[in-house]
Amino acid sequence: MARINENYLKLPGNYLFSAIGKKVREYETAHPQAKIIRLGIGDVTQPIVPAVIEALHAAVEEMGKAESFRGYAPDLGYSFLRETISEKDYKEKGCDISPEEIFISDGAKCDCGNIQEIFGLNNTIAVCDPVYPVYVDSNVMAGRTGVYIPETGQYQEVVYMPCTAENGFVPELPGTVPDLIYLCFPNNPTGAVMKKDQLQKWVDYANEHDSVILYDAAYEAYISEPDIPHSIYECTGARECAIEFRSFSKTAGFTGLRLGFTVIPRDLKTGGQELWPLWARRHGTKYNGAPYIIQRAGEAVYSEAGRKQVREQIACYMENAGLILNGLKKAGYTAYGGVNAPYIWLRTPGDMSSWEYFDRLLSTLQIVGTPGVGFGPHGEHYFRLTSFGKREDTIEAMERFTSFPA
């Protein structure tokens, strides 16, 4: 008799964004006239930039002609893209990452979810609290977390690293040494960053304890201040202990095109075993490459025109972030992030619960945000807004806030 993977039953309720979607649809059905502004899910709203559109059309043309048609992509990605990334994202910034250490994929979410497969089930994972749910949920599904304790909102065998206003939303080094450490900076959901010397401490810690850092740098393009690392490989020794995830979703608006990559340095070994061949084997066995036309689109992001155009988009989103921060401040809120990240992390007024605030914001202002507690128990009493909305919507949302002060 076939048996299901019982680990799935440990997951409480729905995936956060599915749950929010359901609530919003119900509200819309009940209030068809309401003009809802979505500052919840981290989806972009600006169209794909012209340089990328042009590359897409050109690649589509190639696919329609026998002499230039491309079938299966190389498992690990086309050389033209791996070489461009190695050069522009790493070597030009002083990080020694070769093209073969870059694995092209259809997005950082998939990579962050799948990476745990190459590690044994007997590893302890550490995550920030609050945290992007994929890191934890993918480990729950694999059976690496123990059971869910409803009273604490935590899994029994996960090392949680609280990120609070007190520590500037940057976790302390854990007392119990974990085997796999998920870090995401600039952070989703808090918008916090680590300075280079802070991140260096984590790299040293991982090397000292033979832990592996799984570093999600999906938001590096939003860094505006100096001295904040864009890549973990800016730290000494990171090639020996860290895997890095990058995404085109937030850098160039590829949420609907799907492109990302993972870096696994050849120096990264655990128990004497290189991790690179394991991930290569996983790619070769369970993945069939990102579409050629999408990889050409990714390449165009690095062209002179492409870079300029995506920088303008990011600048525009960061102006939104400024508008939100100011608007919240005027309305009397305490809010964080929004300077080196597209996320604003606000404290709910009057110690309201995150979900209660979600419901109030939706019913009173018709604004959708993300309940902080959805990212973990230390997100309770917090709420995430994103700067990915349209300018006019962002402005209108902040006007609405003036009638709903903290």
Added chain:
Amino acid sequence: MARINENYLKLPGNYLFSAIGKKVREYETAHPQAKIIRLGIGDVTQPIVPAVIEALHAAVEEMGKAESFRGYAPDLGYSFLRETISEKDYKEKGCDISPEEIFISDGAKCDCGNIQEIFGLNNTIAVCDPVYPVYVDSNVMAGRTGVYIPETGQYQEVVYMPCTAENGFVPELPGTVPDLIYLCFPNNPTGAVMKKDQLQKWVDYANEHDSVILYDAAYEAYISEPDIPHSIYECTGARECAIEFRSFSKTAGFTGLRLGFTVIPRDLKTGGQELWPLWARRHGTKYNGAPYIIQRAGEAVYSEAGRKQVREQIACYMENAGLILNGLKKAGYTAYGGVNAPYIWLRTPGDMSSWEYFDRLLSTLQIVGTPGVGFGPHGEHYFRLTSFGKREDTIEAMERFTSFPA
């Protein structure tokens, strides 16, 4: 200390097609003048059809304009595509499959590799021998197969179902009842098919024993004879025991575009637990949807023009199959398949081993094929050719065979 997933170390050597690629590259380096003809890997060579190219361009245009830009796709796929598939692939053919039972993905390889995740590690799997390597390897990585026995070329805890000339390459019902049964018809690599009454026996068997059939129908578009099911849901009771995988790769030349889907009927339960929500949860947690432009491309395959154009491509490939079958027959070979599938399965001459024949074919005729033993021990002394080559290459390959009779 981080520990790797030791199951990966059970996998012997490289993934089949990577190993072949390496051998061919080495040969090319040593013989830069050689004109190699590739009839090995199952990759298509004809360009994407005009109706699909047109849809791609139109969707790219949409992505470049603020008013029509699309961000994250719905986790499980766009309704326009799920509804089209439900209607055209199922309802029009008498199969009761609703849009919500269709999960859009970036290809059948990923789905076939990932589906095992929703089942417990305590399930026994059964596979045909020979078999498409992904079914087995993904279960090895998960730890469901026991160790590899080099003497037999098999994993200790897998139920292998020999497919031989004697049984027409259609397996017998296994004596030891497996929990998960992988079936692929039209078959890769043998090109064999099951008639409807044969497949019905498997459905009855699965329902009797509470097993789940994982049915790979990636090649259904190549069926030319009547009475051969295009979908397992043509069989009575399949909604209670079967998951089906489909692909646009071989139907419409999407190997480089990446699109496929998985069908999980809501009636499919194991131990009282519906499988649909588990796969939905997996999609929601570890996947972010197929690109919008690719889903529009998939939709265009079902348009009147699209259907006509892809049918012509398939007809062309099947003419290649006929040329190969005839050519091999003339050269004195025993060969199978090639009538309802793009694969031709030949018996190596003089009881030569599959890899020895691979090396001989490459060095003597500069033709690349796939060693049968790469698909399992019962593939030894067999060899796979595919009909996906260009017409002129296929003709030339068969001319070369006349100088290399069996």
